[in-house]
Amino acid sequence: MNVLSFLERRKLFLIPLACVFILLLLASRFSNQDGSSWPASLRSSSSTALSTSSGSNVISFAFITYGLDSAKEAAVTVKSLLMHISRPLEIHILASDDAATYLEARLALVHRPAHNVKVVFYVRPERDLAARIDREGQMWSIHHSYVGGLMKLFLHEALPPSVHRILFADTDGLFIVDPALLWDQIFPQFSPTTMLAFPYHPEAPLDDAWHGATRICSCIMAADLDRMREVRFMGSRYYADEVDSMGRVVRPVGSAIWKGTYTTGESGKIEDNVGGDQGFFYPIKQVHPEMFMDLPLSWEITSCTRTFFEIGLDISDGRDDTTEAEAIAVSKGHTGNPEEEKSLIVPSFLHFNCKDVDNIFVWPGWEDPTDDWAKRWGPTVLHYARYKWIWLNRAPKGSTTMSVSRASDLRFADEIWFEENGMPDPPRHERPKNDGLHPL
Template sequence: MLDRVEREGSIQTDHSAGLPGLMKLFIHEILPSNVTKSIFVDTDAFFISDPILLWNIFDTLRPQTSLVMASHPDQDSPEWNNASRICSCVMLLDLAKLRKDRLMHSSVYAKIKPDNPGQALSTAAFRAMYGLPGGDGKGRYTNVRLGDQGYWWAIVDYHKNIFEPLSFDFEVTSCLMDTYLTGLGADTITEKEELKHQIHLDDTPQEGKAVLPKLLHFNCLHGTDVYMNWAGWNDPNDSLNVRWGDAMRYHNGYKWIWLNQGDRKKPLHQVEMYTNDKVVFADEKALKRYMQHIQANKHGNPHHH
């Protein structure tokens, strides 16, 4: 991780997620190249609907779109350069496009093609929002807030053509908007009535349309490292607990062995888990191909590719 950030050359973080949090900018490099699309969800968020509803959004996107994120365009946070207008807590990533367009910089590309290294999507975006890294182009950014989200914000603000926002349904968060004041209960309510009770929707893309929660995000529960252990879950008068405590307890108590029960004759219908502990980043792969090309030429095979 550290080596890849070093080769990128300009990013650093003051966020509690630390260096691992910045790896969200390199998911397209971390996942194997045969994985062409992915969903990313923060570890303090969980689905209360079928994840296929989120995955199916890929089928609705413009041809040039490679990034989809939770979006709150009405948020105003100048101290964070307005980075709270998106949330990198839930993302759809077209990994193939991000690889093709080279999202992140590396010093390796200048070694491979010193005359024409090409420019990563992020380089111009970071400079447009935050200026030169370190102030002189020789250091690292010290004015980026919210960790990776501050960098994602620069990317989607600069490259608007590759970004599309998610519906509020997929980011019902305890950190902003009071979860629109929706929650469990009133199970026969109509959408029209539900909308009357919801808040923070005026002057947003979701105005006039009820939020129908599909993913819950329990961030900003200060004083606890693990959201399930938050003291508020034991307070019968806490508004968040009243509205969402039962959902959290169900999710927390759900057994993993119950999850993988798709059609065993159709492996694609089952949930599988993988650990990739031998990550080779894209720039390392490019350097390896380049060195193989050099070696092939040395051995008298100039037409080898």
């Protein structure tokens, strides 16, 4: 009988043990924080995104919605954002209570989005927004969006310091591509002085009543809120006597510029700004171009041209094989920006402004086969408006989260400064009377 020696039997035991040890080392080498056993180069981008809930991978958005009609529009805009976003998302919404309640009910239908989503509502009465605008000292507008529109200039104060950069969009628009493309494209191009980017039409006809403000659109913006805070983009009487470390009085960016643009009444308030927030953004851009960048017009396919820059589903008789040369030739001369027209404008954000309806997404005209707007974008609008919220539950159970909350510390930055420094509150300026649509 052949009997294995003790040494031979020990070798047979050690060889498989060594193999197990080597396999464990390899597994450790390729493992990562999200528990995957694959090297990063082999993991899908969606797997990486799902495992990230904070940091540079997160896209931050901001919206402003006051009133139920605005909330119903905002619901479709936010839905379009969730339909396309390819990364974890934070959404910050300045809202009235009824608007927040409506949107919360829609968001409650989504519990496993494709990527982690965090939504924070900042619910304040309109009078609080109006009070902050009043503390600036001069601002006033007869534009129909008054309080909500002017708040765009104060987003760096309304949102907490933990929110550093945002994309902002009006609630009468649709994202039809992934907004992460805009985030990745625009912010790396910001210079050390850039704070804001929005679409620009330098050769659009001037509207004297708007003081040139029709050449820009604040309907979609990229904003570096930290830089806006550093330069004190908006003034406040609470800041009036503050000096910096060099003993210089800190001056807000816009105040002196507006005095040279508009007429002020005895109260010190501007009386002739019909352009809302754009009426204030545009003069600053003219004096401080180093603070601004131009967004590609792909992100503002606007109905205010009545033709959407001649871009839409009906172009080329509805054919899907339109060439780039054909598309460029058709849109030429319709954007007010000849440089943009030299290359293909790919529709990415559709902006349905300049139509006097409470909720553009339920406008009956979208189903009218003879209407020019309906021919151009009707099927697209109906798709997003009727897409079910429950269809946004796309991730495996337990792999992603939808977090919805209301912020508790609702103070503007100037209020915090006032509380910390104890400055006396000077007498309140009297506002000129408005048209009664926006009681303050």
